[in-house]
Amino acid sequence: MNIYQADIQLAAARYLRWMPDSVVVTEDEITVAGWALSVWDGQDLQRFLINGVDFDQVEWPVTSTDLLVPFSEIPGASASRFRCRHRRTDGKNLFPDGFARLNVTGQFGEHRLSYRTAWYVGDPALEQAVPSPAQIERVIGSGNIQAFLLGGATIVKRFEQLLLERFGRPLRSFKSILDWGCGAGRLSRYLSLLSPAVTGIDIDADNIASCTKKLPGARFQQVDLMPPTSLQSEAFDLVIGLSVLTHLDEPVQDAWLEELRRITHPEALLLLSVQGLPQIALYGTPSQMQLEAHRKGFLDVGPNSQLQAVVDDTSYYRNVIHSPDYIMTRWSRWFDVLDIVEGMAGNQDLVLLRRRAEY
Template identity: 35%
Template sequence: MYPVSRPDVAEHFRFVPNASQSGFDLWLSLEKPTDALGDLSVSVVDARTGGPLGKDYAPYHIPAAARTGVLPAPHQMARVIGAPSDFYFRMGGYTSFLSLEDAVRSTTGRDLTAYPRVLDWGCGCGRVSRHFLNLPGCEVTGADVDPENVDWCRANLPGGKWEVLPLRPPTRLPEAGFDLAFGISVFTHLKEPDQYEWLDELRRTIRPGGLALMTFHGDASIVWSALKPDRYTVLRRDGICDQPNPLYDADLAEDDYYRDTFHTSEYIRHEWGRYFEILSILPSHIAHQDLVVMRRR
């Protein structure tokens, strides 16, 4: 069915003619129930060739219900992904997990199993780390500033260790205790001084030679977030800018702690490169967020 009205797309892509009529619906009849089929993948391809449209059109992966396990309450999911949707929680978590796996393999030539001690920094309610729990030999620690979500993980994801973090270091996380740390949509919400403190803390907790995979709001996020011109001017000048985020509802000690933050790749290479060796920056690798793969020197 085409076109379908998409005012949300028009809001973010005002410079694209007829963006409000860019939506479509697609139905595909399956011979068996989705649970009987197991995991599903949806790819965007060129109808003429059957090949992918390009690297910016990564596939979405929909896990079987048995792989996902128990789900948190709607308000907890909304705090993590912006909507109380079982489907998007399941799909986004599994797709992010496989995207991290792909990033490690393409950058280092090694599998995730080569990095068995994993830290999910900003774990929320275990949307992504639940899939790491299924890796053989993997030891998962999830950490977050949100006590409610950490308590949920402790009660419902017994295979991992779950820690409540302070808003700023120091933490109780072990020194050089992790082979790999990942943070999805965490640096995207911190002020610059707090980022420096957490970069230093992450460097302390990752062993030499270990990896840090962190997302940031790059070019695609700038467009999708409809960043205002005055903020964009600051971003181009300083390489970083932030603005209030009115949606996050976790009970934190500081009302202004959680922001929406944007970076340029040049800033990431220069500033974060003082803490880690920058191996690669992958545009739009985790939804619309860029992913930087770094190694502890």
């Protein structure tokens, strides 16, 4: 057994646990299909939940020999797919707070940390206009609208629950929220439903124009590739940066961390995502590459082509892997690094930081 590859796969089973491939909502029902992994719980003990209650119908386990490629070391990987169905009858409201919560758990069901593996579906009646497939592709690597919406709703709701769990603070308690690297508004579209104080910034002028037109509940601004921005000092008390630092080389990373410190209020919180073992498992990244990233701390794998159509400098946008020790030490130049929560940001790891009052 390759111990490095086994560790990567175990991280996916532990921190991702499951992923939906398809979610379909109609007037009569919701159907969900995907895969679920477990190391210690037998498949007969797995539960499939919607808003904390068991789905009406579950087909499980379904053959999934394709999952032996990424998860060959995980028990039951060859039969890890499922299909679930839940009827909207007797006045059931599937979206009690604007979202339906989907989860796969062990036999005892959900608990206070179960939000970390839950997936959330926004109420279709509240959805705002969506960007074009080309605009979405520049954000998530494909033009899949469903994946764009499901990922956005999930990440925002997980972050909301994390802030409640760790600090007792709902999103509406923050006076000014920055969606750093907002792209096509994947997070801003849901953040703006939960807070009236959302600002999105990005280097992609086309996506900024689209967000401004389609998401009137937030404000948006294009920024240059390099800071400083025109944003006021100490303007924000919460910053969310999804998969931004995964695409910046080290000098650019440091410049933006310095800028984030400038524009955040003392004691502000920052939620910034990075690649971790769960995403590496999903992407099939060679374990040797992760080992190199661990030893070096910061590994620049090379250019990323997703923004070539909108950014003149084709060397700017990159693929980057950080090690946890590197983050804990280097990023502490600007912030207190409070935690790294595996798999919390969709499939990326979440770095939780707080801005110090003084250097």
